[in-house]
Amino acid sequence: MESCSNKTLDKIVKDNLNLEQLKEFNRIYYGREDHCKIKLKQTSLTASEKYNLEVAAYTFPALNEEVRKPRVVKLGLVQHSIVLSTSESILDQKKSIFNKVENIINVAASEGVQILCLQETWLMPFFLCTGEKDRWSEFAESAENGASTKLLKQLAKKHSMVIISPILEKDNNGVWWNTAVVIDEKGNYMGKHRKNHLPSVGSFSETAYYATGNTGHPVFDTKYGKIAINICYGRHHALNWLMFALNGAEIVFNPSATISEFGESFWGIEARTAAVANGYFTCSVNRVGTEEFEKKDGKKVSRRYYGSSYVTAPNGCRTPGLSKVKDGLLIAEVDLNLCRQVKDYWGFQMTARLEMYAREMNTLQ
């Protein structure tokens, strides 16, 4: 029997409640009684078997309007484990991950995904837990011209897909950043966003590795929608979420690399609260799998990421999470018209009193 701790909450509950109870659970926990699943293509099911990849797809419809046409977009979220041991050569490690992710992107393309987001620093093991820096330096890449950007430009063009690629960036000046690169559907480099808030929690600290983001809160006006990226720990900061909204975002991605001890119990609520508060879709992507490192002194460090990637609509409805242990592709077909419909209904933006808060914040010591 599968251990409880490997199962998502959705699975635990689904297996034990009757239909009426499950509807009530879903109404509260997921915001809607039915998950509105979309049927997958046979080729996706085959690929799912072949790659041991969970593939799931859900839809978030909006009301029909008279003046505006529906703006239906397919989003894809990818969570994946590393492939080789962290003691292998850096080039081999990268190559193996590139291969895996390329396969997953091909599945996403065949399902019609138009905007795809990978997990935080997707092309490497998340070695920051070692506290060591020099040995891992070569995982860092140029945002504009690195190997991962080159690969994804090709795939983006081939599939007419916007791709968000969160990497470890090393700039021309030798400074490291935690950066999300955005590539448009023609395969052009569109821009980048650097992580705004860096964690130092317990013995884990990112501030020794890279600088705090200096790119503000850019929103990328892609062919398919206005998108922004709130990287990992930034999800704990309500103002980070807010500024992306004020700059026009309709979808905010939250690529992450987070483990159970660091707040698994609020993984499901922070991005959901942000979606409701700001009237946009949020896409929470977390790394999956166990990563082991041997430090210079021979000591071993191990980290287990819990996946559970999910999407929330601006009305607070969310998908179930992807697996806690398997690679996964989560597809959400969303009508972006829902953003304005929800804003009109709730009035959170109309009642926000931002001038008052700007004034109050200016008086802070």
Added chain:
Amino acid sequence: MESCSNKTLDKIVKDNLNLEQLKEFNRIYYGREDHCKIKLKQTSLTASEKYNLEVAAYTFPALNEEVRKPRVVKLGLVQHSIVLSTSESILDQKKSIFNKVENIINVAASEGVQILCLQETWLMPFFLCTGEKDRWSEFAESAENGASTKLLKQLAKKHSMVIISPILEKDNNGVWWNTAVVIDEKGNYMGKHRKNHLPSVGSFSETAYYATGNTGHPVFDTKYGKIAINICYGRHHALNWLMFALNGAEIVFNPSATISEFGESFWGIEARTAAVANGYFTCSVNRVGTEEFEKKDGKKVSRRYYGSSYVTAPNGCRTPGLSKVKDGLLIAEVDLNLCRQVKDYWGFQMTARLEMYAREMNTLQ
């Protein structure tokens, strides 16, 4: 068999999962495997029977520190239905509610509650759903000298209890406000806070009744802890939560009157997200029971409030909700030292970059 829609999620799940599954559910949904219940006194159990009142108590401990002593405080949250028909005389309606609430406060006092919060506009039916104003005018009171303030001053003094009394205020100038009055443990009027954000959702609007709050974000430095009040719809506004934190709040109460259609599925997550983000306790109090009104044109309006009051600690752990249909008293014994301990651990405050946000917000159009 009790209908599912009258049961809290906690109850539905508890009845159907085995122990291992329940622990995992609790770990994610409530932030801790065990609810840390406190045993109630026999007199409370008797009162619970007599008044058909749910009484539940939980504890939120903190780590021992060397320099600071524990600062353990007992909080009480009261949810209650109205007593008489809304067609009865206003004085009789008020009196019947006063009696009910006095009984509940006495139970709270016997359990040692030191800070108690009542629900939004607790001394009246929430008549705003009628859209009519004049007939209900006399439910409004002076914050400083109204009947409810006079009653609660006596009770506060008698029980050495700080009481938060959310009322409909009519000031000397004839302006209505949605106001929370704070009375200290000696029975003195301590101050008031007026609701900062007023909803206009669907056909329901509060802006025709009273003015938007002009009291900013006061924190009341009571004998037992630093408290603030975020009234009802203000819970949707992250900046409202934030300002109370920046002004020093250790506990923020959210007295509410909210129905299922207005976001029951995020009732459990917004205040919880705020507790985590801001490093304080949040206390969510919702009205309970069905209220029926006959409008001037003879049409009937009915509203059903779903209770589900709960407390969240700054580490994200929360209590189960009170009943969705019954009067209730929720007691939380909290160690306020947990606030700083959690802030030290997560570093959300250290990494907040408030100057950047103040600057960005000043450039908004």
